[in-house]
Amino acid sequence: MPRIPNIAVKPNIWCELARTHTEDAPYFLQEIIPGDLLVEFLGTRDLRATRSQLTRDQHREFEQSRFFQPHGQKGLAYDQ
Amino acid sequence: MKKLGIGIDFGTTNSLASAWGSDVIRILEGQGTTPKPVVFWYKDNALGNRPHPSVVWFKPDDSVTVGFEARRNMQELSGTLGHCFVRSVKRSLATAEEWVHGGRKRKPFEVAAEVFAYLKRGGEKHPVLHGHEFNPCVVTVPVGFNGVQRREIRCAMSRAGLNLQSFVHEPFAAMVSHFYHPESKMAALRGKRVLVFDWGGGTLDICLVEGSQDGSTLYELAHDGIADRAGDDFDRRVMADLRGRFLVRNPALTENDIATKCRAQDRFWINAELGKIELSREDSVRIRVPAFLDDLPPIDLSETVKRYEFEAMIEHEVKAAMACTLRCLDQARLTPSSVDYVLLVGGTSLIPRVRSQIEEIFGAKVQVTAEPDAAIARGAAIVAAEEWKPVNAVTLGCEMARGEFFTLLERGEPLVASASKKFVFYCTDPRDGTANFIFCRRPIQGDKAVVPMGDILQVPVATLRPSNYRDLDRLLVRVAVTEDATVSVDVMHTGNGRTAAHEISDVSFGLKLT
Numbered sequence: 315m316p317r318i319p320n321i322a323v324k325p326n327i328w329c330e331l332a333r334t335h336t337e338d339a340p341y342f343l344q345e346i347i348p349g350d351l352l353v354e355f356l357g358t359r360d361l362r363a364t365r366s367q368l369t370r371d372q373h374r375e376f377e378q379s380r381f382f383q384p385h386g387q388k389g390l391a392y393d394q
Numbered sequence: 395m396k397k398l399g400i401g402i403d404f405g406t407t408n409s410l411a412s413a414w415g416s417d418v419i420r421i422l423e424g425q426g427t428t429p430k431p432v433v434f435w436y437k438d439n440a441l442g443n444r445p446h447p448s449v450v451w452f453k454p455d456d457s458v459t460v461g462f463e464a465r466r467n468m469q470e471l472s473g474t475l476g477h478c479f480v481r482s483v484k485r486s487l488a489t490a491e492e493w494v495h496g497g498r499k500r501k502p503f504e505v506a507a508e509v510f511a512y513l514k515r516g517g518e519k520h521p522v523l524h525g526h527e528f529n530p531c532v533v534t535v536p537v538g539f540n541g542v543q544r545r546e547i548r549c550a551m552s553r554a555g556l557n558l559q560s561f562v563h564e565p566f567a568a569m570v571s572h573f574y575h576p577e578s579k580m581a582a583l584r585g586k587r588v589l590v591f592d593w594g595g596g597t598l599d600i601c602l603v604e605g606s607q608d609g610s611t612l613y614e615l616a617h618d619g620i621a622d623r624a625g626d627d628f629d630r631r632v633m634a635d636l637r638g639r640f641l642v643r644n645p646a647l648t649e650n651d652i653a654t655k656c657r658a659q660d661r662f663w664i665n666a667e668l669g670k671i672e673l674s675r676e677d678s679v680r681i682r683v684p685a686f687l688d689d690l691p692p693i694d695l696s697e698t699v700k701r702y703e704f705e706a707m708i709e710h711e712v713k714a715a716m717a718c719t720l721r722c723l724d725q726a727r728l729t730p731s732s733v734d735y736v737l738l739v740g741g742t743s744l745i746p747r748v749r750s751q752i753e754e755i756f757g758a759k760v761q762v763t764a765e766p767d768a769a770i771a772r773g774a775a776i777v778a779a780e781e782w783k784p785v786n787a788v789t790l791g792c793e794m795a796r797g798e799f800f801t802l803l804e805r806g807e808p809l810v811a812s813a814s815k816k817f818v819f820y821c822t823d824p825r826d827g828t829a830n831f832i833f834c835r836r837p838i839q840g841d842k843a844v845v846p847m848g849d850i851l852q853v854p855v856a857t858l859r860p861s862n863y864r865d866l867d868r869l870l871v872r873v874a875v876t877e878d879a880t881v882s883v884d885v886m887h888t889g890n891g892r893t894a895a896h897e898i899s900d901v902s903f904g905l906k907l908t
């Protein structure tokens with residue numbers, strides 16, 4: 315059977331001409347960085363706090379990352 | 395000394411140069427002939443005007459001969475002590491191949507320089523253009539040539555004393571030659587789309603060109619090609635078929651006999667090629683090679699090849715070429731009905747089977763270039779003399795996190811060496827240890843996903859989870875167009891100082907006509 319690659323490297327870079335040269339540029343990344351990493355930055359897993367900070371995509375990413383968390387850590391797979 | 399633009403069609407099998415400029419118009423009008431770019435042909439008594447074979451002959455006395463004389467002597471002297479023959483050097487560009495002669499190693503670009511110098515000498519000796527300076531110069535390249543191959547051509551030209559102005563894709567140059575008029579220039583292509591199908595001896599090159607509505611620019615919307623299935627390959631198929639028939643007719647002989655006793659390989663090759671060309675006009679052709687085997691008495695080869703037999707030999711390649719044509723249209727998200735003209739260039743595209751297949755797709759829009767051997771060189775000479783500047787035809791950029799497109803080089807920007815542009819990028823997710831740059835063309839309507847151009851550029855970043863937005867990796871990106879019409883991207887990590895570089899060579903050419 316022919317082997318078709320089904321994985322791809324995702325781009326993880328961000329640039330915006332109007333904003334990337336300013337001092338507070340990293341803060342504009344809030345909507346772009348993956349949800350699970352953003353939760354690390356926020357320093358809380360409290361859904362009430364994260365709901366207002368994360369976009370819908372970021373929430374999904376956070377939920378997905380919980381499923382794949384390593385054994386022994388708190389995650390959906392571990393909880394079940 | 396007056397200057398003339400010179401165009402060079404540096405081919406795998408044959409090469410040709412042409413010159414154009416206001417002086418050519420004046421001289422030719424003075425002689426009462428229609429002004430068109432002057433071509434530096436090899437004038438053969440039997441065959442008429444012929445392009446120069448790209449064969450280089452290094453002789454025992456260190457002198458070098460190029461062209462027909464080299465090709466003629468290749469048969470007799472190839473493999474003998476002190477003689478070194480190089481054929482199809484274009485295929486060896488940017489490879490590690492070397493030829494040793496007279497205790498000296500010669501790299502492919504040094505051999506290519508001999509071909510360029512020979513073409514330049516031919517122009518300087520031309521009776522009409524004697525006393526002119528050939529500057530600037532435009533050289534044509536196949537659509538599949540990468541930056542390294544273009545760089546080698548530039549080095550070879552500089553070695554030959556030619557001032558390279560720009561590169562242009564071979565089918566694009568042929569199209570310029572076909573639609574150019576000394577007064578109205580390229581007005582015939584205003585708002586039109588042309589698909590150029592250039593199938594010659596070495597490569598199949600297809601490009602789709604669009605003229606802007608205001609007539610100021612020509613854009614290459616898409617290009618595609620096949621590198622190693624062309625006329626030369628078909629010659630070898632015909633030769634293999636003839637060898638097979640010869641062995642059937644002479645059962646006492648073996649392949650080994652042909653390998654050891656055939657001293658007429660070059661003549662065999664030329665006759666097979668001429669026979670193949672004849673099959674485009676005739677239903678069958680008789681190919682004769684006197685004294686094919688150097689035996690006692692010498693054995694002749696004489697076989698009849700029918701057109702349908704030849705077409706069966708190349709059927710697979712014809713299908714691949716048609717698939718390539720449709721792929722080229724698909725790149726620009728266009729259909730055959732949205733193309734205004736189809737231009738056939740090169741000997742292989744004139745094979746009746748190929749032409750009928752193209753006509754099946756495009757209908758009555760198909761045109762054939764006049765003097766297909768010279769069209770590419772003439773087009774390049776026109777571009778050189780008019781000093782039309784190359785521009786980028788398709789917006790290039792990279793894909794960012796969340797799938798957005800970021801423009802690095804806009805459509806219409808000059809494709810000549812320029813000052814670099816600087817950008818600051820942030821790595822949004824450093825956890826896998828690299829920042830991933832995926833270069834692509836601007837997605838057009840109908841694209842389901844970004845099609846990456848070449849490899850992904852990965853820049854090492856800190857793998858630790860940053861504790862603050864401010865700790866995210868910052869990357870300084872410098873984008874510049876190089877002398878070889880490629881786009882170089884240099885990335886430097888502002889924290890750890892690590893660097894990485896990438897070159898985008900699959901650039902679509904355009905021409906600014908004003």
